[in-house]
Amino acid sequence: MDTTRLQNHFSFGENWQSFVEEVEEKHIQQAVKSLSKLFPNDDLRGKTFLDIGCGSGMSMLAAVILGASEVNGFDIDPNSVKATQTLFEKYAPEGTIWTVREISVLDKESLPSEKYDVVHSWGVLHHTGDMWRAITNASTLVKEEGLFLVALYRKTPLCSLWKIEKAIYAHSPGFVQKLISLPYVCLYYLRILIGGQRPKDFIETYNNVRGMDFHHDIHDWLGGFPYQSVEPSEVVKNIEKLGFQSKYVYDNCKGTKGFFGTGCDEYLFVRDAKINVAK
Numbered sequence: 001m002d003t004t005r006l007q008n009h010f011s012f013g014e015n016w017q018s019f020v021e022e023v024e025e026k027h028i029q030q031a032v033k034s035l036s037k038l039f040p041n042d043d044l045r046g047k048t049f050l051d052i053g054c055g056s057g058m059s060m061l062a063a064v065i066l067g068a069s070e071v072n073g074f075d076i077d078p079n080s081v082k083a084t085q086t087l088f089e090k091y092a093p094e095g096t097i098w099t100v101r102e103i104s105v106l107d108k109e110s111l112p113s114e115k116y117d118v119v120h121s122w123g124v125l126h127h128t129g130d131m132w133r134a135i136t137n138a139s140t141l142v143k144e145e146g147l148f149l150v151a152l153y154r155k156t157p158l159c160s161l162w163k164i165e166k167a168i169y170a171h172s173p174g175f176v177q178k179l180i181s182l183p184y185v186c187l188y189y190l191r192i193l194i195g196g197q198r199p200k201d202f203i204e205t206y207n208n209v210r211g212m213d214f215h216h217d218i219h220d221w222l223g224g225f226p227y228q229s230v231e232p233s234e235v236v237k238n239i240e241k242l243g244f245q246s247k248y249v250y251d252n253c254k255g256t257k258g259f260f261g262t263g264c265d266e267y268l269f270v271r272d273a274k275i276n277v278a279k
């Protein structure tokens with residue numbers, strides 16, 4: 001088990017547990033909408049789905065709603081595993097086939113022995129401390145002609161500063177985290193006001209791609225350590241080398257300078273049956 005990494009990493013799972021307690025139908029609907037944007041042709045129906053770094057379990061639940069025959073997830077953080085269990089016990093339709101386990105994607109020995117029609121890992125592999133090894137390990141879990149979806153932070157000019165901020169935030173007590181988040185949130189509100197919206201309205205209608213609410217999302221961004229970011233061309237080149245063909249890249253970060261952080265680009269690959277994949 002990759003315990004050194006767990007000691008170093010931000011407590012994502014605590015944030016997920018707190019979020020899951022507040023989940024409402026609108027968050028689930030948002031997650032379903034986002035997942036169906038990524039798999040628009042009913043691609044999940046009847047398919048086995050693996051979510052690596054499942055967090056709250058929201059994408060797994062959305063996959064069930066979109067017709068996946070079986071959903072499985074794993075996460076390095078035991079509190080994320082608990083959050084997913086809580087979400088599924090509360091919201092999964094009866095008869096859903098699902099599992100969730102505590103595994104690190106970097107720990108090759110512990111990875112599931114089976115392969116999946118769809119492997120999904122949204123906003124995770126850049127938080128492992130070894131993104132390329134994590135991508136390689138994740139790719140081995142995709143069946144021949146299966147789909148591989150990853151979302152990864154885009155590199156910006158300010159990424160090295162964010163890395164320092166996250167290292168400090170993730171290892172600080174709650175009151176220091178509040179001191180760091182206060183100026184960030186104030187600047188964010190200012191940006192909303194300049195854009196002509198009232199912050200209260202913005203927050204009430206805030207629904208990020210994963211269905212997460214504003215405050216949990218800010219905590220997740222400020223604390224998300226370890227942190228890496230990458231250019232889309234590098235992702236496509238390196239994943240194609242692992243025996244995949246690129247189906248699309250959703251460029252979600254056009255013009256991002258990194259002042260308020262960065263965003264995740266979304267990439268879909270299909271495993272090419274003709275090419276040998278990484279073992």
Ligand SMILES: C[S@@+](CC[C@H](N)C(=O)[O-])C[C@H]1O[C@@H](n2cnc3c(N)ncnc32)[C@H](O)[C@@H]1O
Nearest residue numbers: 012053054055075076077080104105122124128
């Ligand atoms: C930003 S959250 C994203 C969660 C979820 N995929 C989503 O879209 O909401 C990152 C998740 O990756 C998990 N994670 C980080 N390193 C990991 C690793 N080595 N193996 C598996 N999960 C990991 C964290 O515990 C956390 O739950």
